[in-house]
Amino acid sequence: LKDAETYSGFYKSNKSNVQLHHPNDYPIPSTNHSLMVQSQSFDGAAESIYNWKVLHLSRAKLKASSRTSALLSGFAMVAMVEIQIDHGPDQKIPEGLLIAFAVCTVLLISVHMLALMISTCILPNVEAVANLHYQTNKTVFESPHLSMSTIVEVAWWFSTVLGILLFLAEIMILCWVKFYITTKLAAWIATGILIPIMLVFIGFAGHFYVKLVSHKAEVCEEGLRELELLRDNIGDDEKDNVVTDIQII
Template identity: 60%
Template structure:
């Protein structure tokens, strides 16, 4: 990447880092969504359902399994579609390794789409996947042992709880970190502007002094 300035918080460097972050989010979202949606489809296809299963497993559980699987695949497909559409345009700019071309990337204009894909793939998609596991265990093991189905649900309850706590803590820490970095960048830019203003004032004084000397 071409060097734009000595500081790491110049406007061009900040835009370049934001571009790289958007690229990483889109890549992670694309890989995660493709993997988890594939697992969900395989689980729905491979689960063995027959007349005896239909008579034993509660119908509400079968409906929940169908709805959760469909919603899980739909959410990950949405994230995958957004990532697939935006990522090539971002990659085209990143592969040039020139910070002066950052403005040609659509990551700023499509910022909310990138965040939606990231949220669908990580937070909502993973939460639905955990719920899918609980429902799948119920549908799969209810014929053989109702206790096994309840055991799977009981084990997943604290896992989901810990997952939500980690997600909230992670996003809160991330927002705090972004605020601190942005505040630091603003302070550096203000200091740089003040220094440039002082240099301009000094330059004007020098020019005025030379002009007065020439008049005398």
């Protein structure tokens, strides 16, 4: 009886949203209402999926930055400590070359240590939210990756782009410091090999960034097309409902 009263009240308050296909039929809610509910649920699910995807992407970037920075900064520190600079009786390594080696090493270690510090501070908070067994649509917003997205990107670029370029420059300068007295030919060969590698690395980084941006643009365009189709379907159903209501009257 309560269900009948509830349904009757719904019918009285939503006469414009029901259709009667036969005089003896029960009132049936219009498809416009169901489509609106489906569109709202679809939008909510899509937004939730997008938010969780951003969280997992930030976590992956922080993990990669942490591993890469720890490895390369450790190598630079060992190279600076363990290198043995040989001086000949009549030849010495130019002071400018030693200064360049020291500056490059300090910059390399500082950049990677900054990226490592950012990853170490933010990653545990992101992991705590991502590994929860019970999650809701609002759980993802408890992670600090959204408010600190710029800092996460800085750590990512410091570790993978600037840090690797400094690492390649460090290897080139290290070859000059090590082989300047004994044989300069080895240093020139190492320089000739590393310069094309650095150019390839820069070209790949630019190409990857362009491809990533174009992929995101395509995904956004596809989402806009789906929304436009959904809007057109809702508009067509509204027109059909208006015509049906006029015929019933």
